[in-house]
Amino acid sequence: MLVISERINGLFVQVGKAIDDRDPRFIQEHALKQVACGAHALDINVGPGRDDGPAAMEWLVNTVQEVTSVPLCIDSPGIKTMTAGVKACRNKVIINSTTAEMKKMQAIFPLAKEHDADIICLTMDERGIPNDAESRAEMAMLMMTTAMEHDIMPDRLFLDPLVMPIKAAQDQAMKVIRAMHLFQTLNDPAPRTVVGLSNVSNGAKERSIINRTYLGMLMGAGLGAAIVDVQDELLMEAIKAGELLRAEKLYCDDFLRA
Numbered sequence: 593m594l595v596i597s598e599r600i601n602g603l604f605v606q607v608g609k610a611i612d613d614r615d616p617r618f619i620q621e622h623a624l625k626q627v628a629c630g631a632h633a634l635d636i637n638v639g640p641g642r643d644d645g646p647a648a649m650e651w652l653v654n655t656v657q658e659v660t661s662v663p664l665c666i667d668s669p670g671i672k673t674m675t676a677g678v679k680a681c682r683n684k685v686i687i688n689s690t691t692a693e694m695k696k697m698q699a700i701f702p703l704a705k706e707h708d709a710d711i712i713c714l715t716m717d718e719r720g721i722p723n724d725a726e727s728r729a730e731m732a733m734l735m736m737t738t739a740m741e742h743d744i745m746p747d748r749l750f751l752d753p754l755v756m757p758i759k760a761a762q763d764q765a766m767k768v769i770r771a772m773h774l775f776q777t778l779n780d781p782a783p784r785t786v787v788g789l790s791n792v793s794n795g796a797k798e799r800s801i802i803n804r805t806y807l808g809m810l811m812g813a814g815l816g817a818a819i820v821d822v823q824d825e826l827l828m829e830a831i832k833a834g835e836l837l838r839a840e841k842l843y844c845d846d847f848l849r850a
Contacts, residue, residue, distance in 0.1 A: 593835060594817035595828075596665050596686075597631035598790060600656065602639020602648075611638055611648050619652065620659045627660055629822040630831075634660070635688060636677060637667035646676035653680040665712070665819070671699050678707050685709040688819075689752065692717040692731040694738075701742040711739070712750045712786055715771065721754050725770035728753050732771075733778055746779045750786040750817055757794040758802060765792065765806065772813035786817040804830045811838065 600623060602608040610618040626634055634656060638648040645668065653664060663684040666677035678685055689712035690700035704711045713735040715721070715728040722728050732751045739749060753771035756764035768787070776782040792806045793799035804827050807818065811834040822828060829848055835841045844850050 593811065593815065593831060593840070594632050594786075595630055595822060595831060596633045596635050596786075596817060596819045597626035597629070597822045598635050598788070598819045599626055599821065599823065600634050600652070601637040601667070602642070603637070608639050611652060614651060616655045616658070619655045623656045624659055626822050627662055630828050631662065631822045633663040633665050633686065635665040635667050635819050638673065640669075642673075645670055645673035649673045649677040650680045653677050657681070657683055674700075675703060678703060678709060681707070681709075686712060686750070688712045689714050690735065692734050697735065697738050701739055701744055704748070705742055705744055710748050710750065711744070712752055713739075714752045715754055721756070723764075723767075725753075725767045725774055728767075728771040729774035729778065732775055732783070736778065736783065746783050747781075750784045751775050751778075752786050752788070755787045755789065755791040755806075757796070758792050759795045765809075769809060769813050772810065772815065776814050782814065784816040785814060786819065787815065788819045790819075790821060800824055800826060803827055807831065808834060 602611050623634060636652055638645060638652055642648055661683055663686060664681055665686040665688045666674055667688040668674045678687060685707060687700060687704050687709045690696050691714045715731040717731060736746050753768045755768055758765055772785060775785055787810060789803055789807055793802040796802055807830055820827060832848055836843055836847055
């Protein structure tokens, strides 16, 4: 499973301050720590409400790329900030993200094509997040077909069924699992999938156990990638055990260390 670290994000106070101060040492040490903890890719987000979004994103991408060659997942709702980050990438790049809104797809898919980027596709549109799994699958199919109109094949996409906070929308947890199963039927080979895992426990107590349990359920439904807190050691152990049980890694008694 592709593990994407969520921690290079201006929403976190220390990261936001380092971006404001243009402090490369903190950012680079933080990025290397994520990789050491098991991240295969780094989500790069300068945080919301910045007047200097494009410049901050360009600086952040360049700063991280000086110390690691792992793929970068450029994360911004603003097209100018997104474009600045994607253009700055020398590493393999994932665009995070587009929605099923036609205006958004018409902006993101050409950018992805130009820069040979993979794309995370959020199953929502201008009306918001659907209440049911079937509508999520319909939006996923719309994004797949629109991507192909831009010569982007389904294997370049990650479908995101959009995990909701259990505290606010408890019924959605199983609907997301249902959507994951439906996604597997949309193409052969099955499309890749991704979630922002921490959303499920947002605002709840005992966040780690909720995250770990839901991760196991999602892996059982075919999850291919997740944006997670790689510094959660128990969560990372759960990922290793899940990979073992899905026969993605060869068993050995010391599989957690291996």
